[in-house]
Amino acid sequence: MRRLAAPLALLLASTACTTMEAAPPATSALQPERMISPILTSPEAVDASTYAEPQVARVTHVALDLDLDFAARRASGTATLDVLAASGANEIVLDSNGLEIARITDGAGRELAYEIGNMVEEGGKGAPLTIQLDGATTLRIEYRAPADASALQWLSPEQTAGKVHPFLFSQGQAILNRTWIPTQDSPGIRQTWEARITAPKPLDVVMSGVRQGEPEDLGNGRRAFTFVMDKPVPPYLIALAAGDIDFRAIGPRTGVWAEPSVIARARAEVADTEEMVVAAEKLYGEYRWGRYDMIVLPPAFPYGGMENPVMTFLTPTFIAGDRSNNGLVAHELAHSWSGNLVTNAVWGDSWLNEGVTTYFENRIVEAVYGKKRAEQEAALMYANILDTMAEVGGDAPGTALSTDGGYELGSAIAYDKGAFFLRTVERIVGRTRFDAWLRQWFDNHAFQPATSEMFHKDMMVNLVQGEAEAEALMLRQWIFEPGLPSNVAKPDPAAFAEVDRAVTAYTSAGTIPAAYSDWTAAEQMRFLDNLPKELTADQLAALDATLGLSGTGNNEIRFLWLEMALENRYDPAVPQVDAFLSEVGRAKFVRPLFQVLWNEGEWGRPIATRIYAKTRDSYHAVTRAGVDRVMDGE
Template sequence: MRRIVAPLSLLLASAACTSIPAETGGYPEPLVAPILTSPEALDTSTYARPQEARVTHVELDLDLDFAKQRVGGVAELRLLVAPGEERLVLDSYGLEIEKITDSRGAELSYSVGETVEAGGKGAPLTIALNGARNIRIAYKAPADASALQWLSPEQTAGKVHPFLFSQGQAIRNRTWIPTQDSPGIRQTWAARITAPKPLDVVMSGVRQGEPEDLDDGRRAFRFVMDKPVPPYLIALAAGDIDFKAIGPRTGVWAEPSVLPRAHAEVADTEEMVVAAERLYGAYRWGRYDMIVLPPAFPFGGMENPVMTFLTPTFIAGDRSNNGLVAHELAHSWSGNLVTNATWGDSWLNEGVTTYFENRIVEEVYGKKRAEQEAALMYANIQEVLAEVGSDEPGTALSTDGEYELGSAIAYDKGAFFLRTVERIVGRERFDGWLRQWFDGHAFQPATSEMFLADMMENLVASPAEAEALMLRDWIFAPGLPANVAKPDPAAFAEVDTAVAAYTASGAIPAAYAGWTAAEQMRFVDNIPKDRTAAQLAALDTALGLSKTGNNEILFLWLELALMNRYEPAVPQVEAFLAEVGRAKFVRPLFTVLWNEGDWGQPIAKRIYAGTRGSYHAATRAGVDRVLGWTE
């Protein structure tokens, strides 16, 4: 399917797309993406009925109230409504609706349905349109909106000003924006955001001019995203932040004291953009900027268009963890340009992106590093399959189950699927196919069935090749197919030899200090887990594990220490968990403590009682489940 830029009345009408006549009420026609209507494209996480009435554009005029920790104002929605339909259904979770009107100011009646807490689905907001095709919703987000994290000055690097950031994926934006919160209902948007001086505001849209000084000690910032995006990609951050350019279209924001280190860490970003374009076509979003957030940010990164959000925990001083930057950049093609229509197909975002990330790493840092990082991915898959079983339905790429960020299946199995296809058909053919996939589905939603059909039509050369590729097994069956292209066993030959030597005799490798970060992680993660206090002390003394500046390695050390009830590590674990809110680190460390019974559970409870309030809702939810925590 091609990108839709024609008048709305010419939207493609087929078994897979909905066609609704245009009634834009005098607004300029927005770029409108199709709605998929095939059965596998049904998104059960939304209340929206986009075949009847859909949101095509959102305009926000919102005030950030740091004193009350509330966001409120007006959302104006432009709609596309099918003939004979006069009902619009939006997603809402705790939104306080003050009034809904049409473009002339006439009030429209509405109702809020019963809230479904499970999965954060919230409640349907149903509006009687009475002919309106543009509506205005005056509202406030709830004080506990799970998409928003308000940080006190003490939780920032500067310790002077508060901070706010949003995290919308997967379905949290319905807690602060009244819209149809589904990845398959793409929308353009614009925003005017006011915040107190001297705070700066950034969003996942292009800033329009300089901020406007207001009479009340505040400033107004304006942003536009003129390309249709899934609603979870509408994001903002506000705080005491500065900017430093990297290249002609790249740069980084961070708190002033963090900015020099952040800039040095991501200095290769412009080169990465060039490498990505060389692989799979033009970068279509204009600028590629990043913001390094305070450590309470719950994920490694979030691919918000034109403004990637990053955790400071990736800063190691040697750019060894900025495969993370390559990953979020790659989302500008896979995930943002072409998006999974439902969260059960999240591998279309994350697996394709993880493959693309590895190709960028190879282009910029060389094949050895790329192969080592791929080997770590493969080990993640093997670990998950060993834990849950190769027949577990959730280990299929396309599932009906709950979408979980960070899954070794969606990310790593998805990447190895594409590595396997590349290995069989050849890199040149595969790259040509993937580029045409991005071009042919730009700014549109997609499903696994569409991905498979496109491969069969535009990549597979013969029935024999189709059989060798095992495409349907890869996408819809659990486990790893027999044809998986395993990583090069030589990638970690020296490290694996050192692991074997340490296992046999306790010999700690003298070469460790000269290894890459990936090699160091491989060693620490693969040595025997059952260690005495003396053995752990020897490792720490020889390798400097507790003093490493790489948080990925530090996490592996702390995890190993807790597994063995190593008391000297407890203060460092407590300090780490008090500062870092990244779910990838926080949840596993609390899990290890909890699994250590009478020794670890009191420590976990004590630490969590002091840190829970500083964690984002996404991090909190995972740890709550582990500890059985109730407020």
């Protein structure tokens, strides 16, 4: 997943209805025997976010047969689970959050007793669903997801680009899928799955599995779409989207889906994807998921991207017209190895997904776009780390990579400190040795969960050569202790030399750089992010007029401009903020802008209240929860 929000706040298929091009070829991924991933039993691998007891009884496969009801905003049907139980096990415990269970039977249709336990609202843990096995190895659960299921966002036609058809997408990470799928919702309990999804014509359905054949016309104004994921994945990666979407191919195994009015721009923006896949394979081995397709969702999607296997979900806010934000695509692609192939067993080790992926992303960017761009993007990451350390303190417990707490989405620690840890190791042992080690890590732990302790042990056994090198690497300090170790491999200070000189010139003399329009997006962001915090209305007006900030097509830069304007109570920017927050649901942008408005007291809070009153219902539950905390003064 691409980072969610600002460092500080987050630290503490078939043919489409107007298809322009044939969908990717339908293939069968079924295997005679399904792969079963191991369950880790070490103390640090125990997941506090699940009620499941997988060492007693675990789910190995999920088969969904669901109808999508857009009028009622409900998904309903059955989930059939394959269960592997220890000898003598009498029950299995699943995760549930608001699921309405009608009945549960075994494979022969025999009724099984079950009980839904006490609900835990905090953190979205939900309630345990305990089922008496009575010898059953197959469970058939008839159920309905609640209309307010946090994982599902049902969009009205007005919330889409086409304005004609409704849209639905799911977002499962970290523990939201228990609001629409009854299973053991833990990253350490990997499961294969299949699904049959029915939706009204002319909507298309895509999922994070391989499409099986053409959609079946049911003759009642609906079609059925079938998918298979034959490789065991953490359950948060089961994802679907349904809407008026078209497909465009990029390469022999890559393509993109989007609404018809968006598809051309989306295809142009991600045109380098096949090249990225090739670069990634050269670095760390075979891409093991078959196809790599993407879907550009409506702007309500709360994240930059989500690495759902074979179908990455992307925000339209990354489309800039010049591929300057394609680090997002590189990031989600890299998750095909770190996160999807090898997954953190518990959310306190989320850096194993995000930090490793962010490092890998930077290597893909270097291979495809060159070392200068990679170094500049690394320098921006390093600045995020320093900013976070300065705000929370270098000894804050949350600045350790491995924590015993919950999953802190989007932290500059999990992403950026994690990436700089690997960058530092690479610099010390050399790129050749490091790449060989990381490749064997992916190979030897493919389709399995992992912990920080396992990662550290593997480094010590398969990478480190001698006590002196072990001491120089400071591995345990990097992973398990707070702060930024002294051996950090800092980015090239010359990466932004020209930009930093321009910042100095502006700070001392108010000189606006004439070369700004020729700079890379990273250089422009570096300049804006380092301007003086206090600016007058005249200075802001001059910056906007000269640099075209309010008219930029790059939403990363647009966000920095709006944030800077609000921090200085610049009234001409308020309509721009209103429009932006009404159009975009990406939490990385939305929550910080509401936070700035809230921080500005009597000037900003009435603006925030007015805007949120009309936009709240359009935001995903993830975005909404973050802004609710802001508006409650937390």
